[in-house]
Amino acid sequence: MIQTLQTVAEYREDLIYPALCRSFEDLNIGSDLRAGMKVVIKPNLVMAKSPVFSATTHPAVIQSVIRWIRERGVTDITVAESSGGLYTAEHMNRVYRTCGMNVLEPDAHLNRDFTSRTVSCPSGFANRSFNLITPVLQADYIINICKLKTHAMTGYSGGIKNLFGTVPGLEKPQLHYRWPDIDDFSRMLLEIAQIVNPQLTVIDAIEAMEGNGPTGGTTRPMHLLLAARDFYTQDYFAAKLMGLDPMEISMIRQSVEQGLARPGEIVLRGDPLPENPAPFQLPDTKSLNFADNIPPFLQRPFLFFASKLLKSYPQLKKDVCIGCGKCAESCPAHVIRIEKGKAKFRKKGCISCFCCQEMCPAKAISVRKAL
Numbered sequence: 544m545i546q547t548l549q550t551v552a553e554y555r556e557d558l559i560y561p562a563l564c565r566s567f568e569d570l571n572i573g574s575d576l577r578a579g580m581k582v583v584i585k586p587n588l589v590m591a592k593s594p595v596f597s598a599t600t601h602p603a604v605i606q607s608v609i610r611w612i613r614e615r616g617v618t619d620i621t622v623a624e625s626s627g628g629l630y631t632a633e634h635m636n637r638v639y640r641t642c643g644m645n646v647l648e649p650d651a652h653l654n655r656d657f658t659s660r661t662v663s664c665p666s667g668f669a670n671r672s673f674n675l676i677t678p679v680l681q682a683d684y685i686i687n688i689c690k691l692k693t694h695a696m697t698g699y700s701g702g703i704k705n706l707f708g709t710v711p712g713l714e715k716p717q718l719h720y721r722w723p724d725i726d727d728f729s730r731m732l733l734e735i736a737q738i739v740n741p742q743l744t745v746i747d748a749i750e751a752m753e754g755n756g757p758t759g760g761t762t763r764p765m766h767l768l769l770a771a772r773d774f775y776t777q778d779y780f781a782a783k784l785m786g787l788d789p790m791e792i793s794m795i796r797q798s799v800e801q802g803l804a805r806p807g808e809i810v811l812r813g814d815p816l817p818e819n820p821a822p823f824q825l826p827d828t829k830s831l832n833f834a835d836n837i838p839p840f841l842q843r844p845f846l847f848f849a850s851k852l853l854k855s856y857p858q859l860k861k862d863v864c865i866g867c868g869k870c871a872e873s874c875p876a877h878v879i880r881i882e883k884g885k886a887k888f889r890k891k892g893c894i895s896c897f898c899c900q901e902m903c904p905a906k907a908i909s910v911r912k913a914l
């Protein structure tokens with residue numbers, strides 16, 4: 544498995560484009576492409592947020608990928624994403640505009656086909672089918688361009704997690720509700736990933752996000768661009784770069800157990816690894832860890848029971864809430880109401896998915912432990 548790593552100081556095309564050229568050459572991506580093929584780029588546009596906040600894939604990275612593809616004779620290029628919230632023209636146009644995607648036109652289409660289709664899953668999957676956005680299902684070639692982030696629910700967000708954005712609009716919270724347990728939810732993410740199966744995954748880690756990701760964290764400059772064909776193993780690699788234990792991230796652990804990720808086979812190409820980077824700050828949902836003082840053989844059972852006892856819940860910062868209702872719209876358990884211009888949370892029924900925190904534009908939701 545070839546993993547490429549390039550150092551890129553900042554979001555400038557004259558730095559990003561040559562770095563991508565070196566990576567794509569190492570991965571021999573040019574041999575995949577032919578004129579007339581339909582290429583879909585799947586960025587991370589989790590919400591309508593300016594790229595300066597590091598929650599979304601930076602347009603400069605996507606722009607350089609598009610330039611590289613076009614130089615190989617491919618002109619049918621669509622940028623397709625289903626952000627949090629509604630999957631409608633009005634909502635997605637706002638997301639495109641705020642996330643800086645409009646600069647990509649006319650070299651690529653910003654997807655405006657808001658239909659979806661149901662795809663059957665192979666036998667052995669826990670899900671029988673998924674409803675996915677149409678352009679992804681019509682593509683000859685999919686390029687996944689994600690953002691490297693910590694994540695309140697899954698702990699980590701990279702290539703696998705980015706593909707959850709192929710589920711249209713408010714069907715995402717429904718899947719959270721169907722699979723509230725982190726291991727079940729992560730298995731579902733892996734099933735979606737195997738169906739979408741992008742041929743190439745680029746991780747934008749020039750400015751990553753740490754802390755309360757995927758939308759409310761802080762920028763963590765890493766100055767790195769990663770690319771690989773094998774996005775499962777790349778997620779293992781990227782989580783290690785962040786100072787996380789990949790085997791503590793359920794979706795990565797399960798991908799190793801299922802043989803999708805093969806960390807023992809990583810062959811690094813490009814620039815050397817950064818020297819001793821400080822570990823990423825964790826989200827508040829993951830940062831309490833009493834297991835450090837416990838003998839190693841007891842840590843896994845302890846963490847299993849502690850995770851039940853120390854379950855996290857959202858807590859409103861009332862003075863910051865602007866009453867926009869985005870949290871209520873995205874809550875799969877329907878336990879949020881807007882009363883007198885402020886969100887009101889009911890703990891009973893909450894599945895601790897943190898979709899509300901993810902969608903809050905005002906950073907008005909923090910995390911509290913049950914005990």
Ligand code: SF4
Nearest residue numbers: 864865867868870903
């Ligand atoms: S908590 Fe956030 S998302 Fe919910 S109403 Fe308040 S500002 Fe909007």
Ligand code: SF4
Nearest residue numbers: 874893894896897899
């Ligand atoms: S209140 Fe927030 S964390 Fe609880 S179920 Fe609703 S969206 Fe998920």
